[in-house]
Amino acid sequence: MQRRFLVLALAALACACSKKKEEPSSGPAPTPAATAQAAEKAPNAVGLVIDVGGRGDHSFNDAALRGLELWASGKRYEGGRYVDASAQELRESISSDLASIAPSLKPLAVKPLVLQSKAQEDYAPNLQLLVEQGAQLTIGNGYMLANAVRDVATENPKSLFLLIDSQVLDAQGKARQLPNVRTILFKEQEGSFLVGALAGLVTKTGKVGFVGGIEVPLIKRFETGYRAGVMTTNPKAAATLMGVYTGSFNSVAAGKQVAQDLIAKGADVVFHAAGADGLGVIQAVKEARAAGKSVYAIGVDSDQSHLAPEAILTSMVKHTDLAVYQASRDLLDGKLVAGEQVLGLKESGVGMADVRVDFPGKAEALQKVEALRQRIVAGQLSVPGTQAELASFQAATP
């Protein structure tokens, strides 16, 4: 009896473990070669806690890591250690929409301390651990860390914190401020608007799709901006735009299934804002292309072109990397102030990655999108971020 149980147990564990492997978090090890002692004495340690998505998600977490490790400290993470990155590497990692940003992105005297979280309940202790390790600024990457940042910041009033993608919320879900926390929100709708406008110009079937992760206001902003963008360049496609939510950020399979469905219904451009589910969307598009269909995916957060150079039309980039870098620079300059920041196109907080694929009429399409971008930056065009704003935007658009 015992032996039968053991065999079953091992089989079950094997299942459980192999499931874990599928998650996109299996990037190599974490953190600094910085020894613990050195970290304690480091004058300008900046801590970063990334969520359960982990290192190597090609998206949200990697963007924050790029901002801290590569841009702020000029280091590359390799096999558990940091090595100096070359100037060329640094240049190549800066996407084109930030190429002319002033002041330019120069490495700072910052020591990165990164912790990957293995479960939600680890967020708070991980933030606390970095504070204890001497991080003067500790970054919580993602709205899932909002409550952990609130609790740890309250307990450590002398340390500074940066919370990305969320305000500090009290128990009732109301926004509030803490004197030692800077929060960053992005106008995702503005970047999504641009990729939507491009999608409207590129589609041949006249049908485009959107795949969201969990249906929260944050992801809704991607969808409304995208809808508004399509509406601007291709009203017909906007009327039939298919928006679907997978309900998760960590299921490649769910994203793939949803995208296959959209493609089967005729969508030939699919934009995703779904974390790892989006990797499934890209996979589905890649497979559809292999089967001879002319379809494109639009990536999110980081420039995802390298995942499928043929299939990725462009990416809606969200510069958490820049937000992290700027907070580190402000820390060094002694200018890091608490409060809420909202970064849009104008502040280079969001943008559209280079379009590396070729399609008929590419030059004109890009010109039109660029014109829209300039109107948004100049404040002539206000992009809707909520359902209600979208409705009034629709009414105003002929």
Next chain:
Amino acid sequence: MGERARQALPSVLSVLLALVLCWIAIAMTRDVDTATRAYLQMFWGGVGNWPAFLDGGPVSALTRPLGEAAMKAALLTLTGLSVAVAFKVGLFNIGAQGQMILGALAAAVVGAQLNVPAVLHIPAALAAAALAGGTWSGIAAALRIRRGVHEVISTIMLNWVAVSLVDNWLVIGPLKAVAQGQQSSITGTAEILSSAQLPRLLGDLSRLNLGFPLALAAAVGVDLWLKRLRVGFETRAVGLGPEAARTAGVPVAWRTGQAMVLAGAMAGLAGAVLVLGTEGRYPGTLGAPYGFDGIAIALIGNNNPLGLTVAALVFGVLRAGGTRMQLLGVHKSFPELIQGLALLFVAGRLIWLAVLRRRTRPSVAPAAPVVEVPRA
């Protein structure tokens, strides 16, 4: 050497061997110095940072790590108990994860919706979690008793049903928390009321909460139930041989169902401890697989309620401290690797027993193994 010590020895040696192997693995990929310091970090991260404390550091240098370790140990103990109780009646409960999800959700709902004083609120939320977990495993038990459906199949499938039902519908649909600010994003259910929060035993010094003593009490309770009560004895009899038990007049189906529901209740409590103790709400998804870890903990603990509590304490320390290995650039999954290897070695328990017997008691009679084989 006492019988009990001999039973525990294979587990102890397995854990030690796993620790040594992982140390070698780190030393080979990095260097000996890093491996040693990573282990020290892990140790201090689990049992309290004594060097920092003795250096004049704050007392929270001790209490924080200890609290984290205790929190993990509480969860592992409860899911371990869930697996062990089912083992005792001869069933293999792979469904602790699903039962825990249901329990966590029930605790979150009762914790947020019911408005009563803490004296009533906490027991009510815990009871709801136990009930929800027990109901979930009860389905598997009923299928087993009525239709002969193998519980391994049904509990695995019920895990997925739980995930789909809770994570993919209830939590993002009817039970979703309503964000008040337009820009703020919240996942999961509404935050529980403060009257439902498990009290922190050390205040601000650590996250150690009532969940830990609760888990220890559950372990002692299950141990007494199995060893001292007639029902527990009958349950074990069913596990050892249902036919013999039936002949002796034990209501086999009834005992099987009882044990399975108790198993689910334990896993449900684990979910409640997570939600009421630290999370404060049912999060978007319940990511960490404590339910599956429970299988490993139960096996390493030899399916003995007290033995698995010790195993849960050890792995609680390793898990809580393991995060600190990242400070030295060691991969985040080494604590899980240690647990996995330990399980693998425990599975070779008969080999351990054979080796140990040859070393320590060369003159033992050949009949001895029958006694020494741990019972299911």
